[in-house]
Amino acid sequence: MIYVIGIGPGGKEYMTLEAIEAIKNSDVIVGYKTYINLIEDMISDKEVVQNGMRKEIDRCKMAVEIAKEGKDVAVVSSGDSGIYGMAGLILELVVKEDDDIKVKVVPGVTASIAAASVLGAPIMHDFCHISLSDLLTPWEVIEKRLRLAAEADFVVCLYNPRSKGRSEHLARAFEIMGEFKDGSTPVGIVKDAGREGEEKYICTFDTMNFEIVDMTTMVIVGNKSTFIDKDMMITPRGYTV
Amino acid sequence: MIYVIGIGPGGKEYMTLEAIEAIKNSDVIVGYKTYINLIEDMISDKEVVQNGMRKEIDRCKMAVEIAKEGKDVAVVSSGDSGIYGMAGLILELVVKEDDDIKVKVVPGVTASIAAASVLGAPIMHDFCHISLSDLLTPWEVIEKRLRLAAEADFVVCLYNPRSKGRSEHLARAFEIMGEFKDGSTPVGIVKDAGREGEEKYICTFDTMNFEIVDMTTMVIVGNKSTFIDKDMMITPRGYTV
Incomplete structure (x- = not known):
């Protein structure tokens, strides 16, 4: 077995x-x-x-x-x-x-779910996972998915966002998504979610600091409804509260 | 607390x-x-x-x-x-x-992850979650996401796929995705994943039976590389094996 x-x-x-x-x-x-x-x-x-x-x-x-x-x-x-x-x-x-x-x-708790629980509730609505590693996937496929995911207004969870050998992928991903994601869109960054030394940052699409991101980091880009309040990132499901 | x-x-x-x-x-x-x-x-x-x-x-x-x-x-x-x-x-x-x-x-194990573990490994590559419930989301938004997700060749996990009040949503979702998803694309269906009475069906996009789907069911539509073998649904990550 x-x-x-x-x-x-x-x-x-x-x-x-x-x-x-x-x-x-x-x-x-x-x-x-x-x-x-x-x-x-x-x-x-x-x-x-x-x-x-x-x-x-x-x-x-x-x-x-x-x-x-x-x-x-x-x-x-x-x-x-x-x-x-x-x-x-x-x-x-x-x-x-x-x-x-x-x-x-x-089955187990994947990194996006762990990071989301640290950030608040960023993946409460439709979302996608995209890996930025082009070791096994052609970069054109990744670019196409980023563009269409942003156009669809998905919350986007980026796996393998940035390694030493691929330090420019993340900035390029933001450039592509920027066609549809507004500069004020909240972005959540969690390093080592659920591990010793966990770190959390919440910023906006325009104020994103790519340098703090490495391979142990999850980056979650909000949708048009996502907001930041009391240092939490929240994507409403649509209830009127 | x-x-x-x-x-x-x-x-x-x-x-x-x-x-x-x-x-x-x-x-x-x-x-x-x-x-x-x-x-x-x-x-x-x-x-x-x-x-x-x-x-x-x-x-x-x-x-x-x-x-x-x-x-x-x-x-x-x-x-x-x-x-x-x-x-x-x-x-x-x-x-x-x-x-x-x-x-x-x-955090916990979400339905797509539980269903995937029953089906084999269908969400091994980039995927998205789309809820077909239009109680809180305009149906046009859902249609747009379905279309763009299919165009992006995401594996698509459908939450709330079919209720008594919305029995036609799932068929309509397949019609929309059909513009980009080939008829031979594997589709995995898991009812009550991880619960008593769990049921699993694997079929293709063209042979999908909408009638077996209800609100306790997860529907996972593969990408262009997904295949069926020994009654399992597998989406390769891209390794040459």
């Missing part, structure tokens, strides 16, 4: 009981070392297979091999395993196998 | 430790009766304030009044409280108050 587990943003308090149980039931834990560190105290008695960034395929192939030996293996992702996590890759590998390997996707 | 809690899709196993703790720490539990029923065994020693559908404003106003009396109150939503839940309404009410009422939004 392979459990593909979303452990949530970081701390154990954000894990579901199902995720905790699935980790307990596993013989082997496979994951990116940063995520393994987050659950270190829960897995001291387990065999652990960890490796670095961009080694996802190796990691998932190892998990499949371990499962074929008859062991129960947990593949851990932060957030939800089905959102830019490992669930897809594991299933893509498993459907190619002749063996009947059982997979259970164990 | 007001805790605005997302209890996840249904069963206790999908709740986070933080949500369980927040319920334990509350004197009063406020919620829509269906959600109260889901956590019945956890709140037998609590004061409970419950009412019916479409009474959200009354419910949230009561919670604010109870908090002003100095009690700790938990407002529970299914899924995540910040996604079409009660977080926005509570915060909209609280920012109008002179009193300094503390609010903690406790």
